[in-house]
Amino acid sequence: MAEDRTDGKPADGTESHDPDFPEAFLSFMRQGWRDTGLPVGPRPEVPHHAKRRAALSAAFPGETLVIPTGTEKVRANDTDHPFRPGSDFAYLTGDHDPDSVLVLRPNGSGHDATLYMRPRSSRETDEFFRSRHGELWVGRRHTLAEKSTELGLATEDLSALDRALARMAPGRTRVLRGFDQRVDAAVRPWDGSREEGQPGRDRELAITIAELKLVKDEWEVAQLQEAVDATVRGFEDVARVLPADRGVSERLLEGIFALRARHDGNDVGYSSIVGGGEHATILHWVHNHGATRPGELLLMDMGVENRNLYTADVTRVLPVDGRFTPLQRQVYDAVYAAQQAGIDAIRPGVGFREVHLTSMRVLAEALKDLGLLPVSVDEAMDPASTVYRRWTLHGTSHMLGIDVHDCANARKEKYRDGALGEGYVLTVEPGLYFQPEDELVPEELRGIGVRIEDDILVTATGSVNLSAGLPRRSDEVETWLAEQREAGPRLPG
Numbered sequence: 024m025a026e027d028r029t030d031g032k033p034a035d036g037t038e039s040h041d042p043d044f045p046e047a048f049l050s051f052m053r054q055g056w057r058d059t060g061l062p063v064g065p066r067p068e069v070p071h072h073a074k075r076r077a078a079l080s081a082a083f084p085g086e087t088l089v090i091p092t093g094t095e096k097v098r099a100n101d102t103d104h105p106f107r108p109g110s111d112f113a114y115l116t117g118d119h120d121p122d123s124v125l126v127l128r129p130n131g132s133g134h135d136a137t138l139y140m141r142p143r144s145s146r147e148t149d150e151f152f153r154s155r156h157g158e159l160w161v162g163r164r165h166t167l168a169e170k171s172t173e174l175g176l177a178t179e180d181l182s183a184l185d186r187a188l189a190r191m192a193p194g195r196t197r198v199l200r201g202f203d204q205r206v207d208a209a210v211r212p213w214d215g216s217r218e219e220g221q222p223g224r225d226r227e228l229a230i231t232i233a234e235l236k237l238v239k240d241e242w243e244v245a246q247l248q249e250a251v252d253a254t255v256r257g258f259e260d261v262a263r264v265l266p267a268d269r270g271v272s273e274r275l276l277e278g279i280f281a282l283r284a285r286h287d288g289n290d291v292g293y294s295s296i297v298g299g300g301e302h303a304t305i306l307h308w309v310h311n312h313g314a315t316r317p318g319e320l321l322l323m324d325m326g327v328e329n330r331n332l333y334t335a336d337v338t339r340v341l342p343v344d345g346r347f348t349p350l351q352r353q354v355y356d357a358v359y360a361a362q363q364a365g366i367d368a369i370r371p372g373v374g375f376r377e378v379h380l381t382s383m384r385v386l387a388e389a390l391k392d393l394g395l396l397p398v399s400v401d402e403a404m405d406p407a408s409t410v411y412r413r414w415t416l417h418g419t420s421h422m423l424g425i426d427v428h429d430c431a432n433a434r435k436e437k438y439r440d441g442a443l444g445e446g447y448v449l450t451v452e453p454g455l456y457f458q459p460e461d462e463l464v465p466e467e468l469r470g471i472g473v474r475i476e477d478d479i480l481v482t483a484t485g486s487v488n489l490s491a492g493l494p495r496r497s498d499e500v501e502t503w504l505a506e507q508r509e510a511g512p513r514l515p516g
Contacts (some may be wrong), residue, residue, distance in 0.1 A: 035461060036338065038101050038155070039101075039116055042160040044153065049149065049295075049306065052149070052152050052465060053149070056134060056146055058146070058375040060166075060169070061163065061165060061166075061169050063165070063169045063173050063174065064172065064173070064286075065171050065172060065175055066117060066173055066174065068117055068177040068242065068331065069117070069173075069174060069291060070353065071116075071240065071242045071243075072114075072115060072116055072174070072175075073175060073448045074138055074240075075114060075115050076115050076127065076134070076233060077133065078235055079115065079127070079231065079232065079235065080127060080133045080134040081133075082231045083127075083197065083231070084129065084130060084133075084230070085129045085195065086195050086196065086197055086201075087126065087127065087128050087129065087191050087192070087196040088125075088126070088127040088128075088134070088196075088197050088198075088228060089124060089125070089126050089188070089195070089196065089198040089199065089206065090109075090111055090112050090124070090125040090126075090127075090199045090228075091109065091112065091123070091124045091195070091199065091202045091203035091206045092108045092109045092112035092113070092116075092120075092121065092122070092123045092124070092125075092202065092203075093108070093109045093112075093121065093202040093203055094121055094122055094203055094205075094491055095121050096205070100297040101155075105290070106119075106121045107289075107290075107332070108120070108121070108123075108332070109199075109202050109233045110332070110425045110426045110458065111199060111229070112125060112202075112234065113213050113332050113425060114236065115426050116138060116174060116176065117141070117174055117331070118138065118170070119332075120140060120141070120164070120165075121141075121179060122140070122141045123138055123139060123140040123141070123181070124138075124139040124181070124184055124203065124206060125137075125138055125139075125176075125272040126138075126139065126184075126187065134476065135177070135468055136177065137176070137177045137178070137319055138170065138171075138174065138176045138177070138178045138179070138181055139178075139179050139180070139181050139183065139187070140165075140167070140179075140180075140181055140185040141156065141164065141180075141181045142164065142165070142166055142167050142170075142171055142180055142181075142491065143158060143163060143164040143165060143166050144157045144158045144159075144164065147351045148420055151460075167179070167180065176490050183387045184206075185188075188206070191341040193426075193431075194441065196225075196373055197225055197227065197228040198225050198228075199225045199226045199228055199229060199232075210358075222384075230433065230434060232432070233430045233431060233432035233433040234408070234430065234433045234434070234437050236422075236424055236425065236429055236430045236433075237422065237430050237433060237437065237438070237444065237446075237447055238444060238445070238446035238447065239447070239448050239480075240444050241447065241449055242426065243333065243425075244446075244448070244480060244489075245285065246329055246331050246333035247332070247333050247334075247423065247424065247448055247478065247480075247489060248489055249288075249329045250288060250292070250326065250327050250328060250329040250333050250334055251327075251337070251478055251489045251490045251492070252492065253283060253284070253287035253288050253327040253329065253333040253335070254325065254326050254327045254335040254337050255285075255337075255492040256283055256488070256515075257279075257280040257283035257284060257325060257327060258280070258323070258325070258337070258339060258493055259507055260279050260282070260283050260383075260512075260513065260515075261276045261279050261280055261323065261506065262278075262503070262504050262507035263507045263508060263510060263511055263512050263513065264279055264493055265315065265341065265343065265504075265508070265513050266315075267317060267343065267344045267345050267508065268317055268344070269317065270299075270314040270315045270316050270317070270343075271314060271315055272311075272312075272313075272314055273297040273298065273299055273302070273311040273312065273313050273314060273315070274311045274312065275484050276297050276299070276311075276315075276321075276323065277297045277311045278421075280295055280297075280323075280325050281295065282515060283327065283515055284327040284328065285325060286515035286516075287329075287515060288328050288330055289328045289329060289330050289332060290328050291325065291326065291327065291328060292326040292327065292328035292334025292335065292336065293326060293334070293336070293427045295308040295309070295310055295311070295323070295324070295325040296308050296311075296322070296323065296325070296338075297311045297321070297322075297323050297324075297325075297439060298311075298313070298321070298322045298327070298472065299313050299314060299315040299320075299321050299322075299343070300313070300315075300316055300320070300459075300470055301315060301459045301469075301470035301472070303320055303321070303322035303340070303456070303471070303472030303473070303474075304456040304457060304458050304459070304470065304471070304472035305472075306416060306417060306456070309516035315343045316343060317343050317344040318343065318344055318348070319343055319470075320340050320341065320343070320347075320351055320471065320472070321340065321341045321342075321343050321344060321356075322338065322339075322340045322471065322472055322473070322474060323338065323339055323340075323341070324336075324337070324474065324476065325337065325338075325383075326427065331401040332425050333424060334423070334424075334425075334426070334427050335423075335424055335478055335489075336423055336427050336452075336476060336478060337476055337477065337478065337490050337493065338452055338454075338474045338475060338476035339475065339493055339495075339500070340355060340472075340473050340474065340475065341500065342500075342501065342504075345501060345504055345505060345508075346485065346501055350467055350468070350471070351471060351473075352497050353393075354389075354455055354457075354468070354471055354473050355473050355475075355497050356369075357385070357389030357392075357455065358386070358453055358454060358455055358473045358474065358475050359468040359475055359495055359496060359497065360385050360389070361383070361385035361386045361453040362382060362451055362452070362453050362475045362476075362477070362495070363390070363495075364381050364382055364384075364385045365378045365379070365381050365420070365451045365453065365487060366383035366451050366477070366479060366488065367381075368381045369443060369451075369479055369481055369485065369486040370441070370443070370481065370482075370484065370485045370486065371442075371443060371444055371445045371481060371483065372442050373442060373443050374440075374441070374443070375420065375438065375439055375440070375441055375442070375449075376439065376441050376492075377444060378419055378420050378443075378449075378451065378484065379418055379419040379420060380404070382451070383411065383419065383453070384400065384404055384418045384454040385413070386414075386415055386453055386455060387400045387403045387404055387411040388400050389427060389455070390403075390411055390414060390455075391403075393464075393468070395398055395414065395463065396410070396411060398410060400442075413461075413463075414455050414456060414457060414464075415453065415454055415455055415456065416456065417452075417454070418448045419451060419452060419453050420450050420451055421449065421450055422438065422447065422448065422449050423448045423449060423450055423478055424448060429448075435445065436515075443481050444481065445481055445482060445483050446480075446481065446488070447480075447481040448478060448479065448480050448481070449478075449479055449481070450477065450478055450479070450481055451476070451477055452474055452475065452476030452477075453474070453475070454472070454473060454474030454475070455471075455472070455473050456471075456472045456473075456474075457469050457470065457471050457472070458470075459475060477489070477490045477491070477495070478490045
């Protein structure tokens, strides 16, 4: 596609702080380069991505489908965030490079798939050493043929996409929009043919992909288990450096886990939550600029994203000095009981909401025992009330997969209001949070936050806890923490 710049920067990809390029230097740089190929072969996951494209093809016979991965996003001035491919695109292709676009064209019996991509820097221009996309800046990109071999897809130069989009029939083309401004701009004229208030053409495409993701096949379950196993190691790493007798920075612990995530996977699957003391009561505490304190609890919600972009999502709460106080244990055990009740309820055919309500009733009963509920448990559980949520706020579960909140575009009747099916993977993560400013709870409870979260696979007869490698019961957590501290720090390897 066109490389015209709209940000006022030079079209050759240089920056304001770059030195000038005298002709003698340019001439010298164009000489003496050996051309080498990459030793590529078909990736083992190619059949799985082909199967998903076939399922998507069957849902839209006779229609052209356009799925971009997205572009690099500016972090500050001329620095970009690390690129992470669009989840729907990665789910269908396995490609991790920016700017690429998957196009599925009908062929009478299904669809032909073509990947439009930015090929390696040509030595026929100066891009390979002048442009920030050039391989002397970012490393060797694949040729079209190399990428085709790896992914089992036909490939075309990205520069040909403009012409391809122009040839597509608006009424028979669906585009997953909002991921690539260039693609959005190319199809914007089609919007005028829609009636006022009609949803975009991509809505049904997004829904279909999300609902295909609900059922994880054997390969996907293995990817999730790999991510979970790395996450278990990351929690062990953190426990091994967590002092019992003094405080340390939440960011130190965040960084220890991030080291494991980068070493054993692609990265963290989401911003790690590391909350000591009252920070544990803030549901999405990602500042992590506090410190642990002996006698307080430490809540850590963290997950490794593996190299195929499947992520774990696990939360554990540790007593910093190694032992829960009686009150901390009472709160922790209530959350554990709620989580176990939710896990026990999981099996095919059970409503997604039922898992939540099962866990919430246990929490409501615990809140009643603590003298906090202003009404009976039944009244608190009434949909017209739900006053118990003052101390728990969030839902118990969400789907998990190539996104930490997977299948987000699925219809309510298939997800939130639907029934669980074999192959679904969901979290179970009830919590109790007593804010330090909450005058409706006793002072001794204020600042205590507990959430326990595990990743659960729905099987034909029930469920399997993929994250069972981390203990959950309060006494087991204390024993595990002592064992990790005794083992001492380790480097990934």
